[in-house]
Structures are given as C-alpha cells and as structure tokens.
Amino acid sequence: MKAKVYVxxxxxxxxxxxxxxxxxVELLGFGGIADIRQGKYFEIALDDADEQQARESVARIAREVLSNPIIEDYRVEIEG
Amino acid sequence: MKAKVYVxxxxxxxxxxxxxxxxxVELLGFGGIADIRQGKYFEIALDDADEQQARESVARIAREVLSNPIIEDYRVEIEG
Incomplete structure (x- = not known):
C-alpha cells in the first residue's frame, strides 16, 4: 500500500x-505569478494491507516526524 | 487560479x-515501512484565469525551473 504526505x-x-x-521565475521571464509557496512531499510504501490502519499510522508519522505542527499543515492520501 | 506542482x-x-x-522513522518505533521517498511540492497562485493557459505556463515553469528533468518527474494539478 502506498501513501502520499504533503506538508x-x-x-x-x-x-x-x-x-x-x-x-x-519572474527574472526568467515568466509572468502572471501572484505567489509561490514551497512544501514537502513524501511517498511512503507500507507493508500494511489495511487502509484504515495505514491511514492512521501514516497520519501519526506525518504529525510526529515529517511536519512541524506549529508552523505546518499536512495532508495524507492513501493509494491501493 | 491555483496550481500545485509535485516533483x-x-x-x-x-x-x-x-x-x-x-x-x-524506524528508530522512533514506527514499523511496517517498506520505503520513504522525498519530493518537493509547490503551490503557485496565478493571475491567469484561463485553465488551459495556466496549465501550459505552470508545466513550463515545472519543467524549466522547479525540476531537473534528468533525474526528476513532475506532475501539475490546476484548481479553480
């Protein structure tokens, strides 16, 4: 099972x-850009086969390891 | 219009x-992780109102600035 985490x-x-x-980007001649924000993106491959369990364990990893909850938000997606 | 780029x-x-x-993550006691890969994630706010044009311009920025096409893939999502 694969999970994607966006921070x-x-x-x-x-x-x-x-x-x-x-x-x-503007110096390179691209126009019409109002704002760019950078985040982090993680692909996690899990041995877990149960979606609910995978979602919980990845959310815990995202909260406790991959993000700083004071200044960052995270989003978890699970793929079959 | 908002675009998201995943590299x-x-x-x-x-x-x-x-x-x-x-x-x-494993040292911290999380089990069942087969693999973790890190990528980059960008949120781009555009003045552009036309979806097709926004998609093309963001794809060009992703290809030419945000990614190294020799070792990286990118994916563009446009939101209304």
Missing amino acids: SLKPGILDPQGKAIQHS | SLKPGILDPQGKAIQHS
Whole structure:
C-alpha cells in the first residue's frame, strides 16, 4: 500500500524559499505569478494491507516526524 | 487560479534523504515501512484565469525551473 504526505506551511507563515523561487521565475521571464509557496512531499510504501490502519499510522508519522505542527499543515492520501 | 506542482525523483534514482527519514522513522518505533521517498511540492497562485493557459505556463515553469528533468518527474494539478 502506498501513501502520499504533503506538508505545507500554514497560511500566514512567511515562506522566504517560495519568495526566492518566485523572484527567480519572474527574472526568467515568466509572468502572471501572484505567489509561490514551497512544501514537502513524501511517498511512503507500507507493508500494511489495511487502509484504515495505514491511514492512521501514516497520519501519526506525518504529525510526529515529517511536519512541524506549529508552523505546518499536512495532508495524507492513501493509494491501493 | 491555483496550481500545485509535485516533483519527485524518477524511479531508480537513489534517494539518500528519503532513506535517512525512513531510518529515523524506524528508530522512533514506527514499523511496517517498506520505503520513504522525498519530493518537493509547490503551490503557485496565478493571475491567469484561463485553465488551459495556466496549465501550459505552470508545466513550463515545472519543467524549466522547479525540476531537473534528468533525474526528476513532475506532475501539475490546476484548481479553480
């Protein structure tokens, strides 16, 4: 079973890395960009076959290891 | 209009960062993890209102700026 975890900064938290990317993209001639924010993305392969159990265990990993819950939100997707 | 870009290492490309995370997660007592791979995730806010045009412009940014096409794949999602 495969899980995908997306970690992004909470709205309102400053994202200097995203701003730097936005600046570079504009310098390279791409227009019409209002904002770019960078996050993290994890693909987790699980031995677990039970979807509910996989979802719980990945959510725990996302909360406790992959994200900083003070400044970041996470989202978990489970694939068959 | 909002776009999301996911950049991940192509299958077969070694991911030492993902392996380090997997090792940490296992040390912290989480079991049943077969593999963890890390990628990048970008949220792009566009002034563009036309979906087709937004998709093309974001795909170009993903290909030319956000990813290294030799070792990475990217995926673009457009939201209304």
